[in-house]
Amino acid sequence: MRTKQEYLIRYKDGNLYCQLADIWIDPSKPVKKALITHAHFDHFTFGCEEYISTKETAILLKERVGDNIKIKTFEYGEEFKINGINISFYPSGHILGSSQIRFIFAEEKWLISGDFKLQKDQTCKQYEIVKTDYLISECTFGLPIFKWDESNKIANDISKWITNSPEKTSLIFCYSLGKAQRLLNEISQTNFKGNIYTHGSIHKMNNSYRKLGIDIKDTIKIENKKKIDELKGSLILLPPSLSKGSYLKNFKNIQTAFASGWMSIRALRKRSGYDKGFAISDHADWDGILEVVKKSEAKNVFFHHGDSEALSKYLVEKESINVLLFGK
Amino acid sequence: MSLKKFSELFDDLDSINSTNNKIEVLKNYFLSNDPIDNSWAIYLLTGKSNKRFISGRYLKILFSQIYEYPQWLIDTCYLKVGDSAEVVTLLLKNKNNSRKKKLSNISLNKLLSETIPALSKLNEEEKNLEIQNLWETLPEDNHLIFNKILTGTFRVGVSIGLITKSISKLINIEEEIISHRLMGDFKPSIDSYEFLINKNINLQELNSKPFPFLLANTIEDKIFKNSINDFQFEWKYDGIRMQLIKRSGNVSLWTRGQELVNESFPELVEKMTHIKDDFVLDGELLVWNFKEEIAFDFSLLQKRINRKSPTRSIQIKYPIIFIAYDLLEINGRDIREILLENRRIELEKYFSKWQLKTENNISDICKICDLIFPKDWPDALTYKEKSRENNTEGLIIKKKTSIYSSGRKKGIWWKYKVDPMQLDAVLIYAKGGSGRRAGLYTDYSFALWKDKELIKFASAYSGLTNIEIKELDKWIRKNTIEKFGPVRSLKPEMVFEISFEKIQISKRHKSGIAVRFPRITKWRKDKKINDADSLENAYELMKKIS
Numbered sequence: 001m002r003t004k005q006e007y008l009i010r011y012k013d014g015n016l017y018c019q020l021a022d023i024w025i026d027p028s029k030p031v032k033k034a035l036i037t038h039a040h041f042d043h044f045t046f047g048c049e050e051y052i053s054t055k056e057t058a059i060l061l062k063e064r065v066g067d068n069i070k071i072k073t074f075e076y077g078e079e080f081k082i083n084g085i086n087i088s089f090y091p092s093g094h095i096l097g098s099s100q101i102r103f104i105f106a107e108e109k110w111l112i113s114g115d116f117k118l119q120k121d122q123t124c125k126q127y128e129i130v131k132t133d134y135l136i137s138e139c140t141f142g143l144p145i146f147k148w149d150e151s152n153k154i155a156n157d158i159s160k161w162i163t164n165s166p167e168k169t170s171l172i173f174c175y176s177l178g179k180a181q182r183l184l185n186e187i188s189q190t191n192f193k194g195n196i197y198t199h200g201s202i203h204k205m206n207n208s209y210r211k212l213g214i215d216i217k218d219t220i221k222i223e224n225k226k227k228i229d230e231l232k233g234s235l236i237l238l239p240p241s242l243s244k245g246s247y248l249k250n251f252k253n254i255q256t257a258f259a260s261g262w263m264s265i266r267a268l269r270k271r272s273g274y275d276k277g278f279a280i281s282d283h284a285d286w287d288g289i290l291e292v293v294k295k296s297e298a299k300n301v302f303f304h305h306g307d308s309e310a311l312s313k314y315l316v317e318k319e320s321i322n323v324l325l326f327g328k
Numbered sequence: 329m330s331l332k333k334f335s336e337l338f339d340d341l342d343s344i345n346s347t348n349n350k351i352e353v354l355k356n357y358f359l360s361n362d363p364i365d366n367s368w369a370i371y372l373l374t375g376k377s378n379k380r381f382i383s384g385r386y387l388k389i390l391f392s393q394i395y396e397y398p399q400w401l402i403d404t405c406y407l408k409v410g411d412s413a414e415v416v417t418l419l420l421k422n423k424n425n426s427r428k429k430k431l432s433n434i435s436l437n438k439l440l441s442e443t444i445p446a447l448s449k450l451n452e453e454e455k456n457l458e459i460q461n462l463w464e465t466l467p468e469d470n471h472l473i474f475n476k477i478l479t480g481t482f483r484v485g486v487s488i489g490l491i492t493k494s495i496s497k498l499i500n501i502e503e504e505i506i507s508h509r510l511m512g513d514f515k516p517s518i519d520s521y522e523f524l525i526n527k528n529i530n531l532q533e534l535n536s537k538p539f540p541f542l543l544a545n546t547i548e549d550k551i552f553k554n555s556i557n558d559f560q561f562e563w564k565y566d567g568i569r570m571q572l573i574k575r576s577g578n579v580s581l582w583t584r585g586q587e588l589v590n591e592s593f594p595e596l597v598e599k600m601t602h603i604k605d606d607f608v609l610d611g612e613l614l615v616w617n618f619k620e621e622i623a624f625d626f627s628l629l630q631k632r633i634n635r636k637s638p639t640r641s642i643q644i645k646y647p648i649i650f651i652a653y654d655l656l657e658i659n660g661r662d663i664r665e666i667l668l669e670n671r672r673i674e675l676e677k678y679f680s681k682w683q684l685k686t687e688n689n690i691s692d693i694c695k696i697c698d699l700i701f702p703k704d705w706p707d708a709l710t711y712k713e714k715s716r717e718n719n720t721e722g723l724i725i726k727k728k729t730s731i732y733s734s735g736r737k738k739g740i741w742w743k744y745k746v747d748p749m750q751l752d753a754v755l756i757y758a759k760g761g762s763g764r765r766a767g768l769y770t771d772y773s774f775a776l777w778k779d780k781e782l783i784k785f786a787s788a789y790s791g792l793t794n795i796e797i798k799e800l801d802k803w804i805r806k807n808t809i810e811k812f813g814p815v816r817s818l819k820p821e822m823v824f825e826i827s828f829e830k831i832q833i834s835k836r837h838k839s840g841i842a843v844r845f846p847r848i849t850k851w852r853k854d855k856k857i858n859d860a861d862s863l864e865n866a867y868e869l870m871k872k873i874s
Contacts, residue, residue: 144397145405145418264418266342267410267766271794276343287422310404317398 008085008103008110009136011326016112016136016304018103021082023052025101025112035087036071037114038098039064039177052080054089056097056212060177063208076125092116093127094282095178096209102130111296113137115305117281118288119148123181123214127292135298139289141261142303142311146285148261154280155186161257161276162192162235169231169251173240173274174259176201178282180237181209181216183259187235188217195234197222202237228252243274261285286311293321300324330433333361334369335470341484350486354494358525365436367521371514372477373486380480381444382459384412387479391416394460395423407814410766413475420463420471432467440516444477489735499525504540507734512537512586538571538582539608539656539664540734544724544741551725551742552705560668560728561700561708562653563720564743566626567614568633572596572650572694575606575660581613591636595643596650599693603682608657609650609675610732611697616649618692622718625832626844652679653697653724656732664732671732708744715746721829722746748827749843749869751861752852754782755822758804760814761789769804769816770797772848774826776839777862782820785839785866786828791848800851823860825850831870841866 009018009025016025023033030047037043037053039060051071053061058073074080076099079088089099094115103110111132118127162170174180180202187196198206198219206216222236228251236251240258248254256274263269263277284292293301293315300322303312312323340353358366372378382390388406392399402415409415434443443462447455459478466474476482492510496503509524551559569584579597581589590597593613615628624646632638632646655675656664663671679696683689700723702708708723715722722745730740753774761770771789775782792800800822807819827849834842840863852859 143405143408144401144422145409145415147418147421265409265766266414267764270764275345310401314398314401 008105008108008134009112011304018085020105021085021087021103023082024048026114033082035101036061037092037101037112038095040095040115040175043115054097054099057099058097059212060097060205060208063204064177076128090128090130091125093118093121093124096124096181096212096214098124098178100128100130102132108133110134111136111298113292115140115283116288116292117284118291119151121151121182121282122185123178123209123216129292129295132296132298134300134302135293135296136302136304137289137292138283139303139306139308139311140283141281141285142289142306142308144286146261146264146281147287148264148279148281148285151182151186151280152189154278155183155190158183158187158235158257158278159190159192161255162194162233165255166233167253168233169228169254170235171238171248171251171254171256172235172259172278173238173243173256176239177205179259179280181206181214182282183237183280184217184219185215192235195220195231197225197231197234197236199223199236199238199242201239290315290319294319302326330365330435331439331470331473332433332467333357334365334372334436335473337369338473338484341486347490350490351494351497354486354490355498358494358498363518363521364516367514367516367518367524368436368440370491370510370521370524371516372482373484374488374491374510374514375483378477378480378482381447381478382455384479384481387412387416387475390456390459391419394456395419403813407760408767410760410762410764411481413479413481414472416475417471421468434466439474440477495524499527501527501529504734505529507540508537511540512582513588535575536573536578536580538573538580538586539610539732541569541571541584541610542732542734542741543736544743545736545738547725547742547744556702556704556708558728560672560726561702561711562697562724562726563700563715563718564722564724564745565612565614565623565651566719566721567612567623567629567651570611570613570650571656572600572609572611572652573607574600574603575608575657577601577606589633592632592634592638593648594637596648596693599690603690605678605682606657606659607655607678609652610654610656611650611652613648613650615646618647618649623720625719625830648693650694651697652694654732667729667731668726669728712744712746748829748849749831750825750827750849751776751785751866751869752823752855752859753785753826754820754857754860755824756782756784756818756820758816758818765789765797768797768801770801772824774824774846775820775860776866777860778839778864782857783839783863785837785841785863786826786843786846788826788846788848791827792851796851820857823852823855823857824848825852831866833870839863839866841870 008020009016015027023035024031025035026037026043027034028045030045032049034048035052036057039057044061051069053071053073054076055073058071061071074089076089076091079086086104088102090102092098092100092114094117098114100114100116101112109132111130113136115138116127174183184196196217196219198221200221200223203221206219209216231251257276257278258272258274259278259280261279261281261283264279269277289311301315302324315321315323337357341350344350344353357369388402391397392402405419406412406415409418447458450458462474488510492503492506496506514520571582573580573582579600581593581597583589615624615632617624628646632648635642652675655671655678658674658678663674675696683691700711702711712722722743725742725744727740733740753776755772756775757773758769759771761768771787773784773787775784804816804818807821808816809819810817826846828843828846830844832842833840
């Protein structure tokens with residue numbers, strides 16, 4: 001039995017850290033060397049001397065923050081060595097380029113799940129099951145009340161929601177990287193054939209996806225649009241930050257929705273202030289987390305990013321899996 | 329024509345914010361479904377007497393037993409969701425059963441008039457099996473409505489007003505008529521729906537129904553610019569608002585919550601039956617101190633409300649009175665359009681006539697509301713401040729030249745409530761909220777000093793803004809000392825101003841006092857816990873009042 005200090009990967013200053021390699025994973029403050037699981041801003045910070053990620057994540061990051069960062073890239077499954085530790089990326093199914101990271105040292109395997117989902121998503125690589133001894137998993141939706149519907153069902157609901165109110169402009173708020181592209185991909189396969197407009201931040205990410213070979217439906221940049229009347233019956237995708245404040249005054253006769261896993265709970269839906277919620281998530285639901293934990297064959301599991309109390313207790317009681325706590 | 333359609337209606341109403349759109353959706357629903365299901369829909373939407381077939385707790389336990397889920401896991405989920413019916417619905421999604429769905433289109437009528445009532449005739453084991461069977465045969469999209477009906481918690485953001493408006497639009501008849509037709513007991517049936525949408529107006533049919541109540545608004549500053557003589561002043565009693573109706577010889581007592589409560593107050597019904605005239609009186613029911621001519625505390629009235637067929641000794645112990653303040657109908661003549669000052673004259677005229685008949689003197693159970701005559705507005709304020717002395721909540725101010733319309737119409741009646749009592753108290757416990765506040769800590773307990781100890785004296789959950797709730801929720805999570813299930817004990821650090829209406833001795837509470845309607849009126853970030861009030865301060869406050 002080892003003490004917390006001797007774990008290959010541990011929590012330090014609120015971030016995951018591997019001392020042996022002196023490398024941080026998705027650090028929230030500038031460090032020398034950072035492994036980046038994916039290009040969402042809550043997993044990235046400016047000012048690190050060197051970043052390491054998948055090729056796709058590197059391209060998306062540069063698109064978002066400029067070329068001015070030093071970033072080394074590897075393919076999925078390609079092993080590289082730092083201080084004698086073998087490290088490699090595997091697809092995590094969260095967004096384009098997102099990855100799990102595996103460490104092997106002295107025959108001991110560690111796997112950081114990164115943000116992940118198991119659901120089908122045509123805009124990124126499917127989650128790959130990776131075997132490990134130690135698993136560090138996210139658990140954003142770690143309660144059994146979270147059970148995602150198939151994404152095509154949600155897309156059909158969205159299509160119905162828009163077409164049932166032809167006199168309105170339908171606004172869906174969603175993260176501009178990942179969720180927006182997944183929605184566009186799903187909606188393009190429904191009966192909704194009206195115009196789709198996107199905010200500049202989403203438009204930019206759509207182009208990056210296309211450059212990386214992902215087929216994303218053509219949309220019109222909302223900033224190029226002048227006449228409000230023409231927006232009737234169409235769909236506009238916007239980042240959530242614009243849902244508050246005066247931006248909405250640019251439109252007339254609107255209905256609004258938020259696309260997020262949290263929308264599966266009525267109280268949160270009501271409190272959110274949107275007319276409608278679509279429960280579609282790029283994170284794993286309860287079953288998804290359990291499946292990954294079991295299939296990884298990990299004997300020891302850590303959780304972060306979420307309320308892990310119930311999930312941990314359940315795994316210990318029902319599945320006899322050893323759930324460990326990081327010392328903070 | 330089905331539970332399925334009704335579930336869709338619920339989803340639509342739940343996700344539309346515009347009133348006009350809701351009315352449109354309801355109208356279309358009524359148009360496309362059959363009368364019996366429509367009448368059930370109205371019954372459910374108005375939430376008039378949603379019966380509870382099983383408790384939310386039972387529902388969760390049942391789920392836990394059937395699907396071998398640990399109870400603590402369900403309880404944890406409940407904290408996030410805040411509604412038992414919804415928790416079970418969400419968990420059922422995880423139980424993707426392969427059994428063939430057979431009940432894909434059960435009618436609302438069959439479900440509510442046969443399937444669910446039949447449950448109460450089964451023994452526990454059979455009942456559990458039947459609920460499981462229904463869970464596994466009803467389509468997933470209908471589970472929420474089904475569970476909500478089972479637990480009697482079906483509520484949606486639709487007011488009676490909206491139903492009234494949509495029916496009114498549907499058949500092109502004024503809202504007032506529809507509103508009146510919807511008053512009182514609504515028994516779901518084809519007849520009740522056809523009565524509701526009948527285009528011929530026949531007032532006879534409304535015989536047993538109360539009029540829609542006129543409600544008072546909170547006082548507005550602009551009223552003080554008017555002459556004091558334009559208004560009628562009454563005490564604001566803290567009782568049960570009620571219409572006392574006698575039509576064709578039959579007396580009925582209707583509360584503002586539209587419940588018929590004849591059985592709880594038989595002595596009043598009996599006395600009023602002897603009056604020769606027919607009438608509709610609007611007034612307040614109270615438990616009355618006949619010696620001192622003031623109302624007893626509301627807590628005594630509570631001893632009468634839920635008790636049907638009270639014994640003679642209960643009737644003597646808690647003597648009731650009906651204080652009439654308005655006359656709405658007399659011998660079949662609807663006089664709501666007559667001005668208040670003239671209605672008052674009629675009211676006084678009939679009362680003196682009724683009281684003259686000594687053989688059935690009603691004055692020991694029914695009296696007319698006394699009026700107050702302040703000289704000017706400052707004088708009105710003085711009356712208001714004195715209202716605690718006679719156990720009233722303040723004043724009701726009524727415009728003399730107003731008619732009796734329905735609802736909370738502006739510019740007719742105002743309530744001028746006495747200022748609340750206040751104490752500064754320390755937050756010591758927090759509990760997770762339910763419903764819309766699920767997942768947040770929104771139920772708080774507050775304490776006062778006793779020597780060097782903090783003693784809990786009140787719980788409150790209203791008064792903070794949404795932003796403050798979120799801020800406090802964050803603080804609570806960071807400053808928890810201990811968790812007991814859903815309750816957290818907290819570091820004593822935050823001081824709040826708590827307002828309440830009444831304070832009295834209570835043996836049931838550790839603090840020795842009980843307060844009525846406690847609510848948070850200010851987050852005193854400027855105060856340290858040592859600045860909070862003590863129990864002694866509370867006792868002094870109590871002395872000052874009595």
